[in-house]
Amino acid sequence: xxxxxxxxxxxxxxxxxxxxxxxxxxxxxxxxxxxxxxxxxxxxxxxxxxxxxxxxxxxxxxxxxxxxxxxxxxxxxxxxxxxxxxxxxxxxxxxxxxxxxxxxxxxxxxxxxxxxxxxxxxxxxxxxxxxxxxxxxxxxxxxxxxxxxxxxxxxxxxxxxxxxxxxxxxxxxxxxxxxxxxxxxxxxxxxxxxxxxxxxxxxxxxxxxxxxxxxxxxxxxxxxxxxxxxxxxxxxxxxxxxxxxxxxxxxxxxxxxxxxxxxxxxxxxxxxxxxxxxxxxxxxxxxxxxxxxxxxxxxxxxxxxxxxxxxxxxxxxxxxxxxxxxxxxxxxxxxxxxxxxxxxxxxxxxxxxxxxxxxxxxxxxxxxxxxxxxxxxxxxxxxxxxxxxxxxxxxxxxxxxxxxxxxxxxxxxxxxxxxxxxxxxxxxxxxxxxxxxxxxxxxxxxxxxxxxxxxxxxxxxxxxxxxxxxxxxxxxxxxxxxxxxxxxxxxxxxxxxxxxxxxxxxxxxxxxxxxxxxxxxxxxxxxxxxxxxxxxxxxxxxxxxxxxxxxxxxxxxxxxxxxxxxxxxxxxxxxxxxxxxxxxxxxxxxxxxxxxxxxxxxxxxxxxxxxxxxxxxxxxxxxxxxxxxxxxxxxxxxxxxxxxxxxxxxxxxxxxxxxxxxxxxxxxxxxxxxxxxxxxxxx
Numbered sequence: 144x145x146x147x148x149x150x151x152x153x154x155x156x157x158x159x160x161x162x163x164x165x166x167x168x169x170x171x172x173x174x175x176x177x178x179x180x181x182x183x184x185x186x187x188x189x190x191x192x193x194x195x196x197x198x199x200x201x202x203x204x205x206x207x208x209x210x211x212x213x214x215x216x217x218x219x220x221x222x223x224x225x226x227x228x229x230x231x232x233x234x235x236x237x238x239x240x241x242x243x244x245x246x247x248x249x250x251x252x253x254x255x256x257x258x259x260x261x262x263x264x265x266x267x268x269x270x271x272x273x274x275x276x277x278x279x280x281x282x283x284x285x286x287x288x289x290x291x292x293x294x295x296x297x298x299x300x301x302x303x304x305x306x307x308x309x310x311x312x313x314x315x316x317x318x319x320x321x322x323x324x325x326x327x328x329x330x331x332x333x334x335x336x337x338x339x340x341x342x343x344x345x346x347x348x349x350x351x352x353x354x355x356x357x358x359x360x361x362x363x364x365x366x367x368x369x370x371x372x373x374x375x376x377x378x379x380x381x382x383x384x385x386x387x388x389x390x391x392x393x394x395x396x397x398x399x400x401x402x403x404x405x406x407x408x409x410x411x412x413x414x415x416x417x418x419x420x421x422x423x424x425x426x427x428x429x430x431x432x433x434x435x436x437x438x439x440x441x442x443x444x445x446x447x448x449x450x451x452x453x454x455x456x457x458x459x460x461x462x463x464x465x466x467x468x469x470x471x472x473x474x475x476x477x478x479x480x481x482x483x484x485x486x487x488x489x490x491x492x493x494x495x496x497x498x499x500x501x502x503x504x505x506x507x508x509x510x511x512x513x514x515x516x517x518x519x520x521x522x523x524x525x526x527x528x529x530x531x532x533x534x535x536x537x538x539x540x541x542x543x544x545x546x547x548x549x550x551x552x553x554x555x556x557x558x559x560x561x562x563x564x565x566x567x568x569x570x571x572x573x574x575x576x577x578x579x580x581x582x583x584x585x586x587x588x589x590x591x592x593x594x595x596x597x598x599x600x601x602x603x604x605x606x607x608x609x610x611x612x613x614x615x616x617x618x619x620x621x622x623x624x625x626x627x628x629x630x631x632x633x634x635x636x637x638x639x640x641x642x643x644x645x646x647x648x649x650x651x652x653x654x655x656x657x658x659x660x661x662x663x664x665x666x667x668x669x670x671x672x673x674x675x676x677x678x679x680x681x682x683x684x685x686x687x688x689x690x691x692x693x694x695x696x697x698x699x700x701x702x703x704x705x706x707x708x709x710x711x712x713x714x715x716x717x718x719x720x721x722x723x724x725x726x727x728x729x730x731x732x733x734x735x736x737x738x739x740x741x742x743x744x745x746x747x748x749x750x751x752x753x754x755x756x757x758x759x760x761x762x763x764x765x766x767x768x769x770x771x772x773x774x775x776x777x778x779x780x781x782x783x784x785x786x787x788x789x790x791x792x793x794x795x796x797x798x799x800x801x802x803x804x805x806x807x808x809x810x811x812x813x814x815x816x817x818x819x820x821x822x823x824x825x826x
Contacts, residue, residue, distance in 0.1 A: 249288070249792050251544055253280040253324045257454035258552035262711045263514060265448035267465045268643045268700035269458030277324045277455070285317035287790035316792045327455040332535045337508040338451055339460055342403060342444050343467040344502040348410050348495060349437035350471020352379060352430075354607050354629065355495070358479030358622050359488040367423045373734045375423055376608050378430035379437065380727035386438025387719040393439070399447040399512040406443065407499050407506070409436035414495030433495060442719055450514040451533055462640055465696065469636050472607060473629035479622050517549050556711070578713055587701070588714065590763050594652070594698035595718050597755040599725035601659055602748030603690045605733040606683065624680060631684045635691035648697050649763050655693020656756040662686035663749035670742035694755070698722075 247255065260276055261269065289304070289312050297303040304312065356376050367375075393402040409432060417429035448460045475491075482491035510533065516526035527542050530549075536542050578588055606628060642651060662685040669679030702714045737744040 247544070249284045249320055249790060250323045253277070253284065253320065254454070255548050255551060256280050257324070258548040259555045261454040261457055262556065263446065263449040263457075263552070264711065264715070265445045265452060265457045265460040265464060266700055266702075267458065267461040267640065267696050269461060271458075271643065273455050273458055274325070277321055281317040281321040281324060282313075284320055284790060284792060285313050288316045288792045289313050291790050320792050325455055327453040330535070331456070332533055334508075334510060334532045335451060337505075338510055338533075339448060339463055341502055341505045341509055342447055343464050344498060344505075345403070345406060345410075345436075345440035345444055346464045346467040347471040347474070348498050348502075349440045350468040351475045351498070352433050352437060352471075352495060353604070354472045354475040354625075355491060356430075356608065357625055358476065358483035359491055362483065362485045362488045363426070364423045369734045369738065371423050373731055375426045375430055377727050377730035378427040379434035380723050380730050382431040382434030382436075383438030383441075383723040383726070384720045386435040386440075387442050387716060387723065389435070390439035390442040391716060394443055394446065394515070399443065399450065399515050400506075400509050402439070402443055403447065403509065404503070404506055406436045406439050407502050409433075409439075410499035411496045411503070414493060414497075414499065417495065418489045418493035420492075429492075438719070438723055442715070447512060450512040451510065453534070465636055466633070469629075469633045473626070473633055476622065476626040476629040479625075483622065514549050514553060517546065518553060521546075521550055586762075586764060591698060591701050591714060591718055592721060593758060594694070594701070594755075594763075595722045596725055597656070597751060597758075598694045598698050599722060599729055600748065600751040601656075601690065601694055601755070602663075602729065602733070602745060602751075603687070603695070604726055604729050605748070606687060608730050609733055609737070624683070627680065628683060628687055631687050632691060635688040636695075638688070639692045639696055642692055643696065643700070648701065649759055651693040652697055652759045652763060653693075653756055655689050655695075655697075656752045656759065658689030658692075659686050659694070660749050660752040660756065662689060663745045663752065666745050667742060667749075 257273065257276055257280075261273055289309055292312060293303040293309065356372075356379075360372060390402065390406075393405060397405065413429050413432035413436060416432065417426055420426045420429060444464055445461060448464065449457050452460050478491060478494065482488060510529045511525070513526045513529045513533070516523045516529065520526075526549075527539075527546060530536070530545050531542050534541070534545060536545070579585060662682050665674065665682035666679060666686065668674055669676070669682055674682075698718070702711060702718055733744070736747065740746065
């Protein structure tokens with residue numbers, strides 16, 4: 144077998160030349176047999192990259208650069224092989240235009256890109272962006288690997304790769320690196336699992352308190368007026384916007400973990416006050432306290448989990464928190480069957496404190512956010528300890544690389560760094576004013592705010608706050624209808640996750656608003672006795688389902704997915720406050736609307752939904768994210784001034800693991816080369 148054939152076949156079969164075995168590969172998203180046949184993951188995007196990269200030759204290391212990288216070579220004594228031919232290669236590293244050296248394998252380079260581009264937020268729907276970035280970088284790095292392989296063969300054999308061979312190596316190497324980059328999506332450590340479950344209990348409690356007032360209305364201080372009850376329900380939305388604002392300040396000064404504990408105590412206090420309330424007015428105060436903690440939870444939990452999780456898992460964990468919220472709503476409906484009566488309604492309110500107490504008992508298992516620790520002190524030993532536990536690392540070198548990813552991404556996504564660190568002659572603007580002044584994001588900002596208003600004024604929370612009002616007379620036991628809607632909400636959330644990876648955001652908003660509009664018409668006609676009661680229930684179920692596939696998750700996703708890192712926190716804060724404010728007006732005014740409009744109470748919501756559809760059709764930009772081809776072109780442009788040395792994806796996968804480097808150092812220390820060395824302390 145000649146050297147060229149060995150290069151092309153080596154990714155599937157290794158010669159036994161003393162190299163470590165390649166780790167087993169997991170299944171590919173492209174199909175079960177994909178690694179055997181090879182594919183071109185990012186379509187025609189690959190074809191335009193060689194013209195950009197070919198003129199940038201790999202340079203022989205000068206003495207200065209070699210000296211700069213000497214510690215790297217001492218630390219990595221392994222020899223990578225190309226095609227099993229034993230071609231000695233130095234570790235992959237990059238030389239920036241300023242001459243600085245950064246030693247990273249292609250996998251580490253890809254993780255750095257993901258850290259920089261995926262915001263530190265756990266938001267449902269980010270999976271598509273995460274995968275697109277992984278595909279883009281894999282193809283980009285495979286191009287570099289293929290070009291270097293071609294140059295190496297040309298210099299050693301006088302004959303480079305032909306087009307078919309280039310395509311074969313490109314496919315094999317891009318898939319190899321893609322599998323490595325996405326390994327985080329299937330490798331989850333126990334400390335991360337505990338952190339996710341414990342923090343998500345806050346979202347469960349928030350969802351529970353959205354719907355808890357539905358079932359026991361007739362038994363809580365009988366004789367209260369409709370206005371008093373609507374104030375008690377809407378007080379939840381009075382505290383929430385303040386919680387959104389305070390959560391950011393608390394998280395900055397107390398840390399993410401400390402703020403989680405504070406919010407948990409607020410749930411305990413609010414639930415205790417509500418369960419022991421002596422009047423409807425005390426319930427209002429308790430609801431405001433619980434609303435404060437719920438609003439803070441919706442801001443803090445996505446930040447906390449986003450800072451703990453690797454980039455490939457932030458969308459998945461965002462899905463988890465969304466599920467906990469909807470399960471909390473359903474849980475409140477289910478326990479209403481047992482506790483919504485004249486003697487047990489206080490126990491129903493007390494469950495808020497019980498769930499928070501369970502979370503408090505589990506908080507010793509919570510870890511502090513490593514990002515927050517590193518922001519406070521880049522040399523933090525505690526941050527490194529946390530990273531080691533969260534990622535399951537065994538070696539300090541892996542931890543330090545991850546620390547670099549955190550620090551680099553934090554600097555890139557910091558709103559304080561938007562002037563490149565040179566602020567001596569520049570007067571900083573308010574981040575909110577700067578965001579609105581930026582023409583590149585202004586339409587996106589306006590679109591986000593309009594969608595936040597549409598989300599609440601679509602009337603969805605009227606269903607969860609007051610479903611008993613319009614199920615009364617439609618179904619014998621209104622609580623059955625309410626529980627049915629809670630179950631539909633959970634199932635629709637699951638369906639939305641599948642759709643968001645396949646259909647554009649603008650398209651889903653249009654389908655969502657149009658479907659909800661038609662559902663409103665059906666509900667109104669059913670309440671006017673044109674349809675049966677069964678059709679009325681089906682109309683409400685359809686209304687909830689269409690909400691969850693579009694207007695429910697997408698307004699939040701747009702903030703995390705499309706805003707630059709420096710604007711994400713500002714946009715999220717403004718959006719949260721506006722959303723809860725609109726939520727307050729819906730909670731406060733719907734009982735009066737229902738009293739005045741009767742069967743037509745959903746008519747104003749239908750009008751809002753029609754306007755939302757027209758806005759999405761005419762003005763809303765598609766925000767589903769750039770394609771892998773576009774992302775790949777951005778990578779080429781961004782790295783135009785960087786020289787890559789020894790981009791050997793295959794060598795990265797087949798060379799000895801870091802553990803052997805550390806064992807080699809330990810064995811050298813124990814050897815007889817240094818007769819003065821003794822493993823025992825001097826007495």
